[in-house]
Amino acid sequence: MPNLAAPSRVRFEHHPDGFGIGNPSPRLSWIVTEAPSGYIQSAYEVEWSPEDGEPEIVRVDSGEQVLVPWPFAPLGSRQRGDVRIRVSGGREWSPWSEPTTVEAGLLSPDDWSALFISPAEGAAFGDPAPFVQGTFEAKGEIARARVYATALGIYTISLNGQRVGDHIFAPGWTSYHHRLRYQTYDVADLISPGENVIESVLGNGWYRGYLGWQDQHSVYGDDLALMMQLEITYADGTTQLVVTDGSWRAGSTGILQNDFYNGQTTDLTVDKAEPATPVEIVGQDRSILVAADGPPIRVTQTISAKEVFRSPTGKLLVDFGQNLVGWVRLTARNTTQGQRVVIRHAEVLEHGELGTRPLRSAKATDEFILPAAEEITLEPELTFHGFRYAEITGLDDVIPEDVTALVIHSDMERIGWFECSDPLLNQLHDNVVWGMRGNFVDVPTDCPQRDERMGWTGDIEVFAPTATFLYDSAGFLTSWLADLAAEQKPNGAVPYVVPDVLHQDDPTAAAWGDAATIVPWTLFQRFGDVGILRRQLPSMMAWVDRQADLAGDDLLWTGSFQFGDWLDPTAPPDEPGKSKVDPDLVATAYFAYSAQIVADAASVLGEADIAETYGSLAASVREAIRNAWVMADGRVHSDAQTGYAMMIAFDLLETEEQRRRAGERLAELVREADYHIATGFVGTSIIMDALCATGQEDTAWKLFLQQGCPSWLYPVTMGATTIWERWDSMLPDGSINPGSMTSFNHYALGAVADWMHRSLAGLASAAPGYREIVVRPILNDAVTFASARHITPYGEASVSWTRDNGTFTLRLDVPVGSKAIVYLPSAPEPERVSHGVHTWSVPIS
Numbered sequence: 138m139p140n141l142a143a144p145s146r147v148r149f150e151h152h153p154d155g156f157g158i159g160n161p162s163p164r165l166s167w168i169v170t171e172a173p174s175g176y177i178q179s180a181y182e183v184e185w186s187p188e189d190g191e192p193e194i195v196r197v198d199s200g201e202q203v204l205v206p207w208p209f210a211p212l213g214s215r216q217r218g219d220v221r222i223r224v225s226g227g228r229e230w231s232p233w234s235e236p237t238t239v240e241a242g243l244l245s246p247d248d249w250s251a252l253f254i255s256p257a258e259g260a261a262f263g264d265p266a267p268f269v270q271g272t273f274e275a276k277g278e279i280a281r282a283r284v285y286a287t288a289l290g291i292y293t294i295s296l297n298g299q300r301v302g303d304h305i306f307a308p309g310w311t312s313y314h315h316r317l318r319y320q321t322y323d324v325a326d327l328i329s330p331g332e333n334v335i336e337s338v339l340g341n342g343w344y345r346g347y348l349g350w351q352d353q354h355s356v357y358g359d360d361l362a363l364m365m366q367l368e369i370t371y372a373d374g375t376t377q378l379v380v381t382d383g384s385w386r387a388g389s390t391g392i393l394q395n396d397f398y399n400g401q402t403t404d405l406t407v408d409k410a411e412p413a414t415p416v417e418i419v420g421q422d423r424s425i426l427v428a429a430d431g432p433p434i435r436v437t438q439t440i441s442a443k444e445v446f447r448s449p450t451g452k453l454l455v456d457f458g459q460n461l462v463g464w465v466r467l468t469a470r471n472t473t474q475g476q477r478v479v480i481r482h483a484e485v486l487e488h489g490e491l492g493t494r495p496l497r498s499a500k501a502t503d504e505f506i507l508p509a510a511e512e513i514t515l516e517p518e519l520t521f522h523g524f525r526y527a528e529i530t531g532l533d534d535v536i537p538e539d540v541t542a543l544v545i546h547s548d549m550e551r552i553g554w555f556e557c558s559d560p561l562l563n564q565l566h567d568n569v570v571w572g573m574r575g576n577f578v579d580v581p582t583d584c585p586q587r588d589e590r591m592g593w594t595g596d597i598e599v600f601a602p603t604a605t606f607l608y609d610s611a612g613f614l615t616s617w618l619a620d621l622a623a624e625q626k627p628n629g630a631v632p633y634v635v636p637d638v639l640h641q642d643d644p645t646a647a648a649w650g651d652a653a654t655i656v657p658w659t660l661f662q663r664f665g666d667v668g669i670l671r672r673q674l675p676s677m678m679a680w681v682d683r684q685a686d687l688a689g690d691d692l693l694w695t696g697s698f699q700f701g702d703w704l705d706p707t708a709p710p711d712e713p714g715k716s717k718v719d720p721d722l723v724a725t726a727y728f729a730y731s732a733q734i735v736a737d738a739a740s741v742l743g744e745a746d747i748a749e750t751y752g753s754l755a756a757s758v759r760e761a762i763r764n765a766w767v768m769a770d771g772r773v774h775s776d777a778q779t780g781y782a783m784m785i786a787f788d789l790l791e792t793e794e795q796r797r798r799a800g801e802r803l804a805e806l807v808r809e810a811d812y813h814i815a816t817g818f819v820g821t822s823i824i825m826d827a828l829c830a831t832g833q834e835d836t837a838w839k840l841f842l843q844q845g846c847p848s849w850l851y852p853v854t855m856g857a858t859t860i861w862e863r864w865d866s867m868l869p870d871g872s873i874n875p876g877s878m879t880s881f882n883h884y885a886l887g888a889v890a891d892w893m894h895r896s897l898a899g900l901a902s903a904a905p906g907y908r909e910i911v912v913r914p915i916l917n918d919a920v921t922f923a924s925a926r927h928i929t930p931y932g933e934a935s936v937s938w939t940r941d942n943g944t945f946t947l948r949l950d951v952p953v954g955s956k957a958i959v960y961l962p963s964a965p966e967p968e969r970v971s972h973g974v975h976t977w978s979v980p981i982s
């Protein structure tokens with residue numbers, strides 16, 4: 138019998154490491170990797186050993202281990218200490234966990250003495266990227282040194298020429314007028330005795346670069362600025378403060394221009410100018426400063442070139458074998474002074490040449506002006522591109538070893554995996570993972586390559602369940618939801634993109650605005666985070682209230698602008714919203730669904746009145762939908778797949794009989810379409826569940842395994858390595874879809890991966906945070922083996938099964954603190970098991 142292991146993986150909120158945390162009372166979570174059978178936690182103890190005080194221990198009689206309240210006095214700014222945890226199931230205590238350190242950031246605006254400084258000259262939009270510089274004298278031995286920094290624009294900091302931290306594009310992208318992130322870095326090792334030089338290069342980023350397809354830049358402001366505060370504590374206890382202020386000087390770098398869409402031009406022949414020009418102090422509200430909830434963007438992988446070759450017209454092309462997001466690092470040799478090297482990027486080739494039309498106005502071009510050198514490495518630092526191919530001009534011979542792609546994204550921990558016996562399905566799943574990596578770049582974006590790359594709400598609304606399985610995206614999405622709430626209009630309308638750079642007066646579109654309810658509800662379901670519901674409830678209610686206003690007395694939300702079932706494959710390339718399903722039905726169905734989510738969230742929070750109000754609103758909207766759209770024989774006016782899928786998946790019907798009929802008609806429509814996909818963003822995310830929930834599994838599988846165009850697997854057969862925006866972003870003849878909106882890296886249609894995890898492999902959460910797991914694989918002869926693994930808030934859960942010669946074998950690992958309910962093929966009743974490894978072998982026909 139296993140012993141009760143010490144808790145591990147102690148975490149603070151959803152923070153990656155507890156360093157520089159902004160929450161003074163961070164909730165705690167831990168896992169227990171091993172416990173005797175029958176163990177159920179009944180109490181835990183938390184020990185807090187602050188660096189500046191005496192240790193304390195608090196005992197709590199509770200079975201909770203996920204996001205439990207901080208049981209001590211709130212942390213002060215900069216306060217640091219160790220936390221240890223031990224648990225008991227009523228008898229003896231486990232050993233203590235290893236100590237885990239937490240350190241608060243600057244929690245109050247008053248903690249900042251630094252000022253925002255902006256170069257006074259030569260740093261307007263269109264000028265070279267500026268830098269600002271300060272110097273300071275350091276004395277003896279250093280006990281601790283922290284840099285706290287943020288910027289209007291993006292910044293990198295170096296201390297004595299050495300890069301501070303490994304964050305890319307800090308401070309990241311938030312709704313800058315409401316929330317501006319700052320970062321905390323440990324710089325003790327970078328400071329030398331005597332004179333030190335601290336310097337920061339400022340880039341346009343989201344703040345001042347081009348943003349959106351309407352040729353707009355400087356959306357947030359015209360001037361770049363840095364605020365940085367270096368706090369040194371010496372071994373003798375004395376402290377020193379170095380801050381950005383009027384004493385700093387500015388200059389310009391050889392980065393002649395930098396922009397996320399257009400790329401970077403770098404003149405490597407010029408030595409950086411002396412910092413000769415003054416800086417200006419910029420007034421800025423410090424109450425909007427926040428610490429990060431999730432991880433920063435980092436370089437997470439480097440990929441070698443797979444092939445370097447000449448295109449039909451003689452261009453030098455590089456194939457990285459993977460559509461990715463980041464930039465190219467290139468080594469050039471024996472260069473001459475003034476030689477120019479240009480790197481253009483694209484996701485696909487068309488007729489053997491770089492296919493740049495989908496980039497629209499984004500130039501995606503990096504240019505370097507070289508000095509004479511035996512060997513020099515070329516790499517931009519203030520831009521990124523979405524690409525698989527690069528075209529290099531200005532160098533004659535390039536070998537694959539000279540070219541590397543650097544992959545960047547928000548550096549979330551991978552927590553979910555899937556594999557099965559079908560290589561095409563595995564590739565589809567890989568494509569989903571890459572789609573998420575390329576589009577979780579500080580905010581959840583639609584695409585990473587063209588003149589867009591914005592936080593489209595509808596895309597993450599459908600993808601959130603998949604995202605939360607694959608990566609620990611809780612902190613990332615927690616931050617984004619704070620922006621969503623901050624950007625919501627006073628009447629509850631939710632901008633189509635968050636952060637809002639479109640600035641519509643009254644943006645109301647179903648499925649997009651419903652990110653306000655569905656994303657927090659997903660975080661609660663997957664991470665057990667009740668706090669996110671508490672924080673978002675007003676935003677969730679405001680959105681549903683706006684839907685109710687728009688629907689009016691008959692509770693039918695009709696006649697407004699809608700994106701509808703966006704990108705239904707039958708919609709003409711330039712009218713992507715022209716779906717088969719009635720957009721008013723989409724709107725009203727989402728209204729019912731969101732109202733129910735608000736009611737359920739309110740129940741979880743113990744808000745009985747709110748639960749009652751929104752619960753009865755949801756019931757009335759469902760009834761109104763049935764009266765308006767559902768005919769006596771169960772058919773739906775607007776007889777389209779997405780209509781039936783919503784009726785089933787959003788639970789809009791009244792009787793089992795209606796559900797059964799809706800399922801039958803849905804399956805009939807899928808057969809009529811010859812098992813080709815016929816849904817857009819909305820229908821695609823729910824159609825597999827809708828079919829499987831109504832006994833139409835065979836039809837679901839045929840739809841899923843279809844390889845012809847359009848289908849999930851068609852892009853895979855065309856060599857796709859990411860999920861495409863359109864079912865046919867590339868047409869079967871290898872030409873690019875003529876629509877003006879044709880990305881090859883959009884995650885929305887990859888939302889089916891959630892079904893693969895839950896229903897193909899069979900690993901699903903049945904109670905918030907996977908406190909209960911349900912294992913119910915939906916089998917098909919085409920797949921003989923599948924597995925899914927997920928690091929739940931309670932620890933790692935995994936399911937893997939095989940079917941072989943009439944035997945179905947299942948292995949299930951349930952983490953301590955969770956339990957599972959298991960449906961085996963042809964067994965009359967499900968089995969219930971607690972933590973540990975369980976295996977079954979049963980006959981299967």
Ligand code: BGC
Nearest residue numbers: 583584589593595596700878
């Ligand atoms: C984006 C989408 C988005 C849509 C809504 C597009 O341009 O790329 O993914 O949701 O617009 O209209």
